[in-house]
Amino acid sequence: MSLGYAEKLSYIEDVGNVGMVEYFDPSHVLREKIDQLAIMIKKSKHLVVFTGAGISTSCGIPDFRGPKGIWTLQREGKALPEASLPFHRAAPSLTHMALxxxxxxxxxxxxxxxxxxxxxxxxxxxxxxxxxxxxxxxMEVCPSCGEE
Structure with missing residues (x-):
């Protein structure tokens, strides 16, 4: 049986703030932000993207600090949800593919x-x-030669 993402993690005592509220923009605000982003991307001469948990949550990979995040549930003493999909079978999201x-x-x-x-x-x-x-x-790295 393949492990889910949460089962692969080591326990950490102090994980900082958890249970953080998620905010969602109204559709008209989101549309405006998307339009602004498109303009910035078009004008960009050297686009670099920084991604975090949010890009993969739609792929079935949980975040850590959100309302249903792994560390939030652990701190609240709740059981971690059963993996709906083995971690290694998660597929890239539309956002991954857009990048x-x-x-x-x-x-x-x-x-x-x-x-x-x-x-x-x-x-x-x-x-x-x-x-x-x-x-x-x-990814594994050879401890002798450093080869991936």
């Missing part, structure tokens, strides 16, 4: 990610254009 298209078009130059889910690589972002700040759950 790939921006990279292929030569617009996106680099992706910096806090995620360990490997979805940027699976989506097609080239390894040399990706920094995974916390590592990658699916």
């Amino acid at each position: 790939v298209e921006l990279e292929k078009a030569g617009i996106l130059k680099f992706v910096i990610s806090q995620n360990v889910d490997g979805l940027h690589l699976r989506s097609g972002i080239p390894r040399e254009k990706l920094a995974e700040l916390h590592g990658n759950s699916f």
Whole structure:
């Protein structure tokens, strides 16, 4: 049986603020922000994107500090939800794929990610254009030679 994401994590005593409220913009505000983002991307000469948990939650990978986040549930003494999908079977989201298209078009130059889910690589972002700040759950490095 394959482990879900939460089961792969080590227990951490102090995880900071948890149970953080999620805010959602009204549709007209969201539309305006999307239009502004499109203009900024068009004008960009060197687009770099920084991603975090939010890009992968729609793929079935939980966040940590949100209302239903892993650390929030642990702190509240609640059971972690059963993985709806084994971690290794999560597929990239539409957002991941949009970033790939921006990279292929030569617009996106680099992706910096806090995620360990490997979805940027699976989506097609080239390894040399990706920094995974916390590592990658699916990547191992040889302790002798450093080869991935």
